[in-house]
Amino acid sequence: MANSASSDAFVEFDRVQKSYDGEVLVVKDLNLQMPKGEFLTMLGPSGSGKTTCLMMLAGFETATHGEIRLDGREINNIPPHKRGIGMVFQNYALFPHMTIGENLSFPLEVRGLGKSEREAKIKRALDMVEMGAFINRRPAQLSGGQQQRIALSRALVFEPELVLMDEPLGALDKQLREKMQFEITHLAHNLGITTVYVTHDQTEALTMSDRVAVFDDGRIQQLAPPDELYEQPQNSFVAQFIGENNTLEGVVKEIKGGIALVQLDDGELIDCKPINVSQPGERTRVSIRPERVEFNKDRLKEGAHTLKAEVLEFIYMGDIFRTRLRVAGNDEFVVKTRNAPDQVRLKPGTQIEIGWLPEDCRALDA
Amino acid sequence: MTDSTANGEMLTTADGRPLKAALAKAEAHAKRRAFLLVLPLLAFILITFVAPIGQMLFKSVNNEGFTVHEDLGTGVRTPIMTNIAAWFDENPLGTDPGEDAYEALAKDLVVLRELKAPGQAGTRINYELSGSRSMFTKAARKAKKLKPPYKEAILDLDEDWGSPKLWQVMRGASSSFTSNFYLAAADRQRDENAKVVMVNENRQVYVKLFMRTLNLSLLITFLTFVLAYPIAHLLATLPLRHSNLLMILVLLPFWTSLLVRTTSWMVLLQSQGVVNDALVASGILGDENRLQMMYNRTGTVIAMTHILLPFMVLPLYSVMRPINPSYVRAARSLGATSWTAFRRIYFPQTVPGIGAGALLVFILSVGYYITPALVGGADGQLISNLIAFHMQKSLNWSLAAALAALLLGGILILYWLYDRLVGIDNLKLG
Numbered sequence A: 001m002a003n004s005a006s007s008d009a010f011v012e013f014d015r016v017q018k019s020y021d022g023e024v025l026v027v028k029d030l031n032l033q034m035p036k037g038e039f040l041t042m043l044g045p046s047g048s049g050k051t052t053c054l055m056m057l058a059g060f061e062t063a064t065h066g067e068i069r070l071d072g073r074e075i076n077n078i079p080p081h082k083r084g085i086g087m088v089f090q091n092y093a094l095f096p097h098m099t100i101g102e103n104l105s106f107p108l109e110v111r112g113l114g115k116s117e118r119e120a121k122i123k124r125a126l127d128m129v130e131m132g133a134f135i136n137r138r139p140a141q142l143s144g145g146q147q148q149r150i151a152l153s154r155a156l157v158f159e160p161e162l163v164l165m166d167e168p169l170g171a172l173d174k175q176l177r178e179k180m181q182f183e184i185t186h187l188a189h190n191l192g193i194t195t196v197y198v199t200h201d202q203t204e205a206l207t208m209s210d211r212v213a214v215f216d217d218g219r220i221q222q223l224a225p226p227d228e229l230y231e232q233p234q235n236s237f238v239a240q241f242i243g244e245n246n247t248l249e250g251v252v253k254e255i256k257g258g259i260a261l262v263q264l265d266d267g268e269l270i271d272c273k274p275i276n277v278s279q280p281g282e283r284t285r286v287s288i289r290p291e292r293v294e295f296n297k298d299r300l301k302e303g304a305h306t307l308k309a310e311v312l313e314f315i316y317m318g319d320i321f322r323t324r325l326r327v328a329g330n331d332e333f334v335v336k337t338r339n340a341p342d343q344v345r346l347k348p349g350t351q352i353e354i355g356w357l358p359e360d361c362r363a364l365d366a
Numbered sequence B: 001m002t003d004s005t006a007n008g009e010m011l012t013t014a015d016g017r018p019l020k021a022a023l024a025k026a027e028a029h030a031k032r033r034a035f036l037l038v039l040p041l042l043a044f045i046l047i048t049f050v051a052p053i054g055q056m057l058f059k060s061v062n063n064e065g066f067t068v069h070e071d072l073g074t075g076v077r078t079p080i081m082t083n084i085a086a087w088f089d090e091n092p093l094g095t096d097p098g099e100d101a102y103e104a105l106a107k108d109l110v111v112l113r114e115l116k117a118p119g120q121a122g123t124r125i126n127y128e129l130s131g132s133r134s135m136f137t138k139a140a141r142k143a144k145k146l147k148p149p150y151k152e153a154i155l156d157l158d159e160d161w162g163s164p165k166l167w168q169v170m171r172g173a174s175s176s177f178t179s180n181f182y183l184a185a186a187d188r189q190r191d192e193n194a195k196v197v198m199v200n201e202n203r204q205v206y207v208k209l210f211m212r213t214l215n216l217s218l219l220i221t222f223l224t225f226v227l228a229y230p231i232a233h234l235l236a237t238l239p240l241r242h243s244n245l246l247m248i249l250v251l252l253p254f255w256t257s258l259l260v261r262t263t264s265w266m267v268l269l270q271s272q273g274v275v276n277d278a279l280v281a282s283g284i285l286g287d288e289n290r291l292q293m294m295y296n297r298t299g300t301v302i303a304m305t306h307i308l309l310p311f312m313v314l315p316l317y318s319v320m321r322p323i324n325p326s327y328v329r330a331a332r333s334l335g336a337t338s339w340t341a342f343r344r345i346y347f348p349q350t351v352p353g354i355g356a357g358a359l360l361v362f363i364l365s366v367g368y369y370i371t372p373a374l375v376g377g378a379d380g381q382l383i384s385n386l387i388a389f390h391m392q393k394s395l396n397w398s399l400a401a402a403l404a405a406l407l408l409g410g411i412l413i414l415y416w417l418y419d420r421l422v423g424i425d426n427l428k429l430g
């Protein structure tokens, strides 16, 4: 193969494609390299192919094309039970006819471990998630959060180097979810396990991961650490999907010195950073994060383009103020400001001028 | 628990009535309505099911053939054989019948003759001592002409009247209630001293037939299980539009008449049938050693396995459908081979369905009648066929009832055992 295994990648997808029915490619061209110990999240809307990728990695689906490598070894044809990958399922998949202890014992038994060794490992794995007291219960006697912990400790009890989790927190309520997010990341880092985590919840992805792969339409749209993903989205899908985002549509007038001059649809001109526009005449979608919008003239750079805006709504949210504006015909333009002593509270109906630094305003694909 | 609160006061409703009384009144109405709703079904079951079964069980211990004559036209019931019954009451078992006994018999025979009932009484004795029916009809014909000493006169007619066995059987039959039919159903009888002994070896049929019924039913249950398990699994895991088609194929036998299905098995399996013809034509079998697959045990097993298959598939399907595939996947990801994952994770979760299907198929096949009757031949008959024989041909309803009651008892015992071993609440029918 031309693009052979890069030596430092622990998990590697190499031009992987997947089709279930021979008509539609569910995964289109997946290239991904993960170093050992990384916590990587696959984030994307439902149906974007995240589970399929995970299943191919676990060995429950075969790749239609391409290679999947684990620790430098091609694993396309290795059956799931020989891959030694821990897995946490969305419904936990705790065996209902076994006690918690038996559930955890199962992977150790099939590996032929002796009784005392099994008991020691089970105890350690249960203590790790603070569930030691529940060893003789059945899964049905546990709450959702407790089952989640057991599923996690079962996936870790045989000490796999790679753990896959498919929306493991999807069934929990918000508070418990946040607690578990913290616990999972903590565990993964402490144990030094490589983790592939699947979710459609962007907060979860941003708070937990070393890197996030944003999936859409069977492709990775962007693969980057959380901050980069949020601050430097590479296309409008990512900009829209991650965090809150303001969009303005227009046409590129000229690109010069790393700055693109964009004429918005109502005729106004703004300066932007060209990301995936290359020549004048192209249509573009301009993306600005709500907290990067400035309406205090003193703080704007001299000569910066400004736009007229009308305040439509002011919402007090405690730590921040959220102000909705009408800008260039867009009624959903949002500005977020910190609740500081000198902060201005804008009144609905007020006419103001807004602006931003050209590097915070990204000209993306239309 | 008491009716009062902690401080001893009665809880009352807003208008001062005791709370419990008010609740009972409110619920009584709902209960009455529920009862009225199920009343029609209850009556239907009582009339068509409980009553006949009770009557059947009663018949197995009660036979009036030797005690009461009922005129079919008028319904008038006349006691018969009263004199001899009185003699039996006065003389304990083992007394040699003397002149007084034969006199009583002669008087009863006259009554039988007048009532035109000698056949009925003879038949009752004949159940336990074959060949005795004709003795009664013959003697009754000449009863009026009999003169003392009666013993000689009657023994002159047929010296078998002196057989101690006959007198023992008559003693038993002179009471309407008897356990003899149960004994007969277990291949046992009473000898002349009323001791329970096995019947002649060449007449021991029922125990053998019960055992055969049990064995074949177990075999059929096992075969349906082996055939149904993979099908049910396929049905449960296939996407819905494919599984619907397969389900129709599985249920197809339900939609065709039982008789049609059985007959088609006859067409297929008989020695000049399709299967044999195919085997011969393909050269696997010589024309002279065609397989005997019909009119024997093989035929019964094949046809019944096919007919009862859906009863195994459906309960299995209903437990397999909701088993999330992620269980097996989890097991595989934890390092189990697909066989281990099946054995330790999937199979245990299907046990309630296996129990339900096996119980269903077993109970149905223990009582199966039509198919063994048509394709069973001599050694493929089951106990039900014999029950039918006694109901329809030999008209020994008491024996038929005793056989049926034993069958019922056996099934109840198995059911109880199953409950002890597996637990009925683990049963899942759908």
Ligand SMILES: Nc1ncnc2c1ncn2[C@@H]1O[C@H](COP(=O)(O)OP(=O)(O)O)[C@@H](O)[C@H]1O
Binding pocket: A020, A021, A026, A044, A045, A046, A047, A048, A049, A050, A051, A052, A053
């Ligand atoms: N077993 C399957 N057979 C056929 N199509 C499937 C199967 N599993 C998933 N798909 C399809 O593949 C696409 C991606 O599914 P999935 O990987 O589950 O997405 P996600 O996990 O991101 O929600 C969906 O359109 C889904 O309908």
Ligand SMILES: [Mg+2]
Binding pocket: A050, A051, A052
């Ligand atoms: Mg999914």
